[in-house]
Amino acid sequence: xxxxHVPQDKSNLTKNNVKELxxxxxxxxxxxxxxxxxxxxxxIALSNxxxxxxxxxxEAKMQVEKGEVSPICYYMEVNKMDLxxxxxxxxxxxxxxKRHFKPAVFAKLSDSILKKYAETFDISVAELKNIKTD
Amino acid sequence: MQTNFTHHQSAxxxxxxxxxxxxxxxxxxxxxxxxxxxxGLFFVYLPFIKVNHAPAISYRxxxxxxxxxxxxxxxxxIKRQKFSSAVNANKALDENLKNNIPTGxxxxxxxxxxxxxxxxxxxxxxxxxVYGKTETDYLVSDPVMETVTTLTxxxxxxxxxxxxxxxxxxxxxxxxxxxxxxxxxxAIIKGIKNTCRDMLAPxxxxxxxxxxxxxxxxxxxxxxxxxxxxxxxxxxxxxMQEEIGTGGGGFRxxxxxxxxxxxxxxxxxxxxxxxxxxxxxxxxxxxFAVEASRIYKNRSAKEDAYxxxxxxxxxxxxxxxxxFKKLKKAIS
Numbered sequence: 008x009x010x011x012h013v014p015q016d017k018s019n020l021t022k023n024n025v026k027e028l029x030x031x032x033x034x035x036x037x038x039x040x041x042x043x044x045x046x047x048x049x050x051i052a053l054s055n056x057x058x059x060x061x062x063x064x065x066e067a068k069m070q071v072e073k074g075e076v077s078p079i080c081y082y083m084e085v086n087k088m089d090l091x092x093x094x095x096x097x098x099x100x101x102x103x104x105k106r107h108f109k110p111a112v113f114a115k116l117s118d119s120i121l122k123k124y125a126e127t128f129d130i131s132v133a134e135l136k137n138i139k140t141d
Numbered sequence: 142m143q144t145n146f147t148h149h150q151s152a153x154x155x156x157x158x159x160x161x162x163x164x165x166x167x168x169x170x171x172x173x174x175x176x177x178x179x180x181g182l183f184f185v186y187l188p189f190i191k192v193n194h195a196p197a198i199s200y201r202x203x204x205x206x207x208x209x210x211x212x213x214x215x216x217x218x219i220k221r222q223k224f225s226s227a228v229n230a231n232k233a234l235d236e237n238l239k240n241n242i243p244t245g246x247x248x249x250x251x252x253x254x255x256x257x258x259x260x261x262x263x264x265x266x267x268x269x270x271v272y273g274k275t276e277t278d279y280l281v282s283d284p285v286m287e288t289v290t291t292l293t294x295x296x297x298x299x300x301x302x303x304x305x306x307x308x309x310x311x312x313x314x315x316x317x318x319x320x321x322x323x324x325x326x327x328a329i330i331k332g333i334k335n336t337c338r339d340m341l342a343p344x345x346x347x348x349x350x351x352x353x354x355x356x357x358x359x360x361x362x363x364x365x366x367x368x369x370x371x372x373x374x375x376x377x378x379x380x381m382q383e384e385i386g387t388g389g390g391g392f393r394x395x396x397x398x399x400x401x402x403x404x405x406x407x408x409x410x411x412x413x414x415x416x417x418x419x420x421x422x423x424x425x426x427x428x429f430a431v432e433a434s435r436i437y438k439n440r441s442a443k444e445d446a447y448x449x450x451x452x453x454x455x456x457x458x459x460x461x462x463x464x465f466k467k468l469k470k471a472i473s
Contacts (some may be wrong), residue, residue: 008389008390008394008420008423008424008427019257019259019260020257020260020385022257023255023256023257025257025286025287026287027152027285027385028150028151028152028285028388029152029388029389029394030152030173030388030389030394030395030397030398031389031394032420036417037401038173038394038397038398038401038402038416040152042287046383047434048379048383048430048431048433048434049379049380049383049384049430049434051376051434051437051438052376052377052379052380052383052430052433052434052437053259053260053376053380053384055372055373055376055437056193056373056376056377056380057259059194059373087193087251087261087262087263088263089191089194091305091306092263092304092305092306095304095305095308096304096305
């Protein structure tokens, strides 16, 4: 990549005023570094992932409202986690966390277990029990 | 409490931390040199491991390996410590700062408050340097940021004890011994040999053969998984290739910069030519990213579009195969 072709597209970095460093060649073909504000193909890839996450959140929310899964499932998606990551944060086996996805099991969970989840999601136990339906 | 430390921005976090810590200890070594000697360039495809709900693809070696290989090839001694409790981890870090030792840390990205929200994923192999402490904050030099920044004590606890794959477990590291004369030449040759061996490995999911394997899989994605999932997989692949830290083109440009520097040190003109070739291959990786982004932008997944980028990827793999064979010859 030549230095003059280092892309300066608008990206999610722009609003935080972050620039990333790239390696590019100068007019003599020698390597140098150059700052970039972003690159469109990358921005699209990232927005694609974010959309995917938002869809997963919306879907989980719907399932909670229908009573198919517990709020843990919803907050897991909000926090961009999957079962593996969540189970390592709360320090429980995956099968156990998976069981807590069932609304009937969730309803009977002790406060100490609920607290573990709430702390992981950085919310209160009350918020964990009642997800906002706005 | 603040140690003497100069922040330099870099493309990749691990190279950057290594280069910054060594510069700080009087060994002037560039980021591309760290990456090349540490044999950071790699390719691996792990379809059975899912990252962000897509198959894992990595363009680099495992976290920590670059600095470890660099250290053994330059005879540096690095001290690494992991902790089971945050209290002990903080004590050890504070002790270092008191002794004027800027310290490298492995951290999780998700709780890094100075990152844009969109970039905060559960990725645990990020590296930064802590070079000081105030009553409320730690002073942080994150090599992918333009300038130094801070994290509160609680935030640093969280990122040091992030959970999930590659959990950092409070890991900290710093050089404890640096020889006054380092033998760059032999280290460069070892580093290049290692990379050629990795990229030409006779394993179906590693190196050039791994890239070919992905190319074959890409053709099947839209049929096997449907448009939506196939697009998501592709977007994830481009992110791993181009996201912050790669320096662009899946680390190919950093590697080309390394070869150029190595050509001068080894007085080897062939490496200079190979550096140019690597730059062109890097450009082709960028073209691949552009074509891929067209697919997931339009949300259409015509099979022939997937076939077209699979062809592009295959051609890159073939060129890299020839490239690494030539590189191997050039230094033997």
